[in-house]
Amino acid sequence: MKAEDFTLNNLYIKKAWNSLAKNIQNSTQRKKKSQDARKKQILIVDNEWNMLKLLYSLLSDKYNLVIKNSPIDALAWIEEGNSPSLVISEYRLPHLDKASFIQLLKYSGFYNSTPIIILSETKNLEQKVSLLPFKVNAILQKPFNPSSLLTVIKSLLNESELTIAS
Known part of the structure; x- marks a missing residue:
């Protein structure tokens, strides 16, 4: 050769x-x-880096995550035609007054039925949220139990596991 x-x-x-x-x-x-296309998409809006890292590590295997650290960025992403299956948001965000970001979503014609979970360190949050003129699906006080968050998400996305009879 x-x-x-x-x-x-x-x-x-x-x-x-x-x-x-x-x-x-x-x-x-x-x-x-x-x-990934079959995974539900969750929009996470929080300006706290450690919280974003925690939520990413907790949810990224099961869901497509879109992470924004300001409500302005989140709204810009939504205006591009994106539609999350669920929103997880801090109650107090920079650049907007208290729950204004959530209010904008709830009053929109497209996202008013999108489930919203509020996470916050704010004291008496449930009482404050109950006074808002729109419905929030779940409220979790920081620090929260990760399994509680997963249970709430699963419930809101109607992903309860079905037992299949053989």
Whole structure:
């Protein structure tokens, strides 16, 4: 066998290997996108970095997360035509007065039925929220139990696990 033949064979094998690796990668990416497309999308709005990290680690495996650290960014994302399945928001956000971000969502024609969970350190939050002229689906006082949040999310998204009889 000539050195040229060996080089050509190696080149052919390398090209075939790269092609196979690329096909596997593309297939994996398509599968992941397909799985991600089936996940519900949750918009998280909070200006506290540690809370965003906690929520990301808690929810990112099961849901598509859109994380915004200001209500202005969240509203801009929504105005681009995006539609979350659920919103998790801090009660007091910068740039808007108290629950104005939530009020804007609830008064809109498109998002008034979107479930909203409020997280906050505000004292007597349930009483304050009950005085608001719109409905909030759930209120969790910070710090909260992560399993409580997961239960509330699952309930609001109607994702209760069904037992399938065989």
